[in-house]
Amino acid sequence: MPSLPTIVLVDDAAEVRSLVRLQLRLAGLGEVVGEGADGRDAVVLAAQWSPDVMLLDVSMPDLDGLGALPQVLEASPRTRVVMYSGFTDPALAEEAVRRGAVSFVQKSTDLDALVGEVRRLLPGEQPAAAPDAVPGAEDHDPRAAARELEQHVERFAGVFDDAAIGMATLTLQGRLVRANSALARVLGRESADVVGNHYPEVVRSGGDADGRLTAALERATRGDDDVVEVEHRYRGSHLRTTFSPVRDQRGRPLYVFAQCQDVTRQRQAEDQLRQAERRFRLLVEAVEDYAIFMLDPTGHIASWNSGAQRSKGWTAEEIVGQHFRVFYPVEVARSGHPEHELMLALRDGSYHEEGWRVRRDGSRFWAHVTITAVHDEEGHHIGFAKVTRDNSERHRLLEEQERYARALAEANERLERANHQLAAAAEDQAQFLAVTAHELRTPVSVLSMSGRTLGEHWRELDESERDEILEGMETSSARLQRLLGDLLTTSRIQASTLDLRLEDVELAAALAPTVDELRRVHVGAELRLEVEAGTRVRADPGRLAQVIENLVANAVKHGAPPITIRALAVEHSVEIEVRDAGEGVPVELLPRLFERFTSRGAGGTGLGLHIVRELSRAQGGDAWYDPVRTAFVVRLPASGPP
Structure with missing residues (x-):
């Protein structure tokens, strides 16, 4: 018999490769001779097998499909490459064809188009016969489920596009x-x-x-x-x-x-603000009610303006070159206070005070003084700017100016806080969209394609194949439920709308059903519940179960069996430990372990531990990781016997 046409599958999602391989076998289109998980695998498999057809995903780690495509065709010019992706941009399809692909197919919700492309490309293939009807199809239409899932994906894509x-x-x-x-x-x-x-x-x-x-x-x-x-x-x-x-x-x-x-x-707007500040400084310098002049680094007067001459009485010719201690009463000048002001201004950047000053005719006035250290563009100290105002007649005006200055400073601070909040919100939005898109794509695709395969090929599948598909559907469904639960809880926590019903809870009795369910879900996890009867806490039973479920899921994902749940009485609280036999949390991850979107490198939304801490705090307790005990600890208020 002639040999079957050869096919190579390259996709970083093992579940997708499994479904495509199964669909091709059911269609009897050819022999899948090799599978890969990234673009580098595609190039190696092309050189090794020189297949008739290669199904090549676009987005993959290390080397993506578009980057690998020219190298695949160079290694095996006879191979016809079908690019497929969950991204639906028409321009992406055009680019794939321009680079040498024979066609581009979406993989998000339907495998018929992909299988049809393979059928079209393989020589001598005929259109597939319609599959037999599946008993019970009128009760459950997988096509309707696929359409509904596709609508959800389209709505999410709409958020991106709009x-x-x-x-x-x-x-x-x-x-x-x-x-x-x-x-x-x-x-x-x-x-x-x-x-x-x-x-x-x-x-x-x-x-x-x-x-x-x-x-x-x-x-x-x-x-x-x-x-x-x-x-x-x-x-x-x-x-x-x-x-x-x-x-x-x-x-x-x-x-x-x-x-x-x-x-x-x-x-x-920032440039305009800086220009406005410069104009404001020029305006202040021109006001004759202010004495504004420059000092050299040793305190000798280097410049003089009309406001200084008006308020102090010296002309520029008389005063330039003298030390600025001449403006102070004799007893203050002899104490070294003027030099001390310069030292503080140089150390702190500026110095402010109010005190007695002396005019040329010997009369005194109460002055407000500001001394500012001045540096050139290279950071070298070149002197001081000194501003003096006679407050004897303008005290009321000064109070208003100070009030306006405080209001301006508060407004600037509020604007800066708002800017930080907007920036943080933008980062959260970007991270939320990225995490949600990534977490939704694979389970949605697996559910829709699995349902379609079961609906159309139930009789053609053997029992092990049906079990494999159903197990994948159950896993993907649970993944979607966890994602929805985590997002909903986080949203309520952020909006302060979390509904809690605190009551006295007997810990051992409350946790037993939860642990039994976790043993069923996490087969082989080896869960141990070590809580003495009579230990009671003040908590919401449902939220307490959610906390334990998240901690156990975290231990299953990142630790090693056995996993032990233990309760210890500490003063007026009860500490619940969840410990596994793994190596513990890396030290570098500890500072941000309970922050949102923090992942330890095994997928997921990164919300589980954040939810644990916030739910614990909402119930009057707290949660943390104890590196000494190598355990996650939840502390809740203890309650007495009923």
């Missing part, structure tokens, strides 16, 4: 695979013109000569930082670009989420 801030998804090599219309407006380009190109190259054409943008992107793609921000010029505008790496379950960067804003108006 955002007012420029957003893009980049491969780890910096190549744009998706860009929204806001980014196209910022860059003054069409989305189709930038997709498939390297982001630094797109911006460099507008003036990224100093390379700061390139360096920032390299830091993000290496995963050095969770958020990397850089400001750069582009065609005369000031842009601020933020890069956030999105990681896989092992903590490796998969792709980069980019956010770009035009801050030109903000910079112009």
